[in-house]
Amino acid sequence: MFSIGLTGGIGSGKTTVADMFAVRGVPVIDTDLIAHQITVPGGVAMPLIESTFGPAYVAADGSLDRAKMRTRVFSDNTAKAQLESITHPLIRAESERQRNAAQGAYHIVVVPLLIEAGDRASKVQRILVVDCPVDTQIERVIRRNGFTRDQVLAIIERQATREARVAAADDVVVNDSAATLETLQREVDALHVRYVAMASGNSKPRT
Template structure:
């Protein structure tokens, strides 16, 4: 199935854009949702995480203690690599399972770390980047997650640069003003383009 990799920095609006494609009947595979599922209560990644990092990184309901792990990962690059060695193979396997089961005119795969992974660009037919300024990212994430500015900056610093995401893009959605009607118009134009590229007649 024709597949589009959807990416963007934290706070860029990837989820909103994915929802707009889903409203047009496009199946969505979201690697972030998969990551949360496998590290949720009794998720597939939790036994090896507990073994590698210790029970103190597991909450009472059997989920990953995200705040504690986030603090460790941002202070220790080796911890990040150890965590990814556990989660990435599981995420990839579940992503492929969902891709194979998807039904629709084409497929959107949401991959926040598409540029960072180094392999995703070869696994999709097009890369769609959702873009906004770093200042807008900071403002949105502070408002949405109630994170202090320093924490948001630390997250952004760990992600690919805006220039790198733009360089990787075949297509671009600009989400600076966050007006839903303007965003929907951009999605509609791309939706029709992807239908044509996938060989599916538009409605």
């Protein structure tokens, strides 16, 4: 099936745009959502996370203590690699399962670090980037998550630059402070029509 990789920096509005495609009947595979699902109480990643990092990283309800793990991996690259070695294969497997089960002309795969992943981009036909200025990202994440400015900047610094994402994009949705839900809806409508037409042509994956 024709596959669109949707990406963007933290706070760019990826979920808002993805939800607009979903309303139009497009299957959306959200790797962030999958990452959350595998680390809830009883999640498939939790036993290995606990055995690797210890019970201190498991919350009282059996889920991942996200705040404590976030602090750990941002200060310890070895711990970050260990966590990714546990979660990434599980996320990829579930993502592939959902992609294989998807029906329709095309589907959307939401991957926050799609550009950083490099060769994973070859599994999609097009890359759609949701773009906004860094200051807007910072403001949104502080308001949404209650992070400090330094915490948001630390996350942004670990992601591809805005310029790198836009350079890698086939399509860009600008979701800056001037954007409204109406303007985003119009952009998504136009992209939806384009993607359906492209899918009918059986385009090959990116190279």
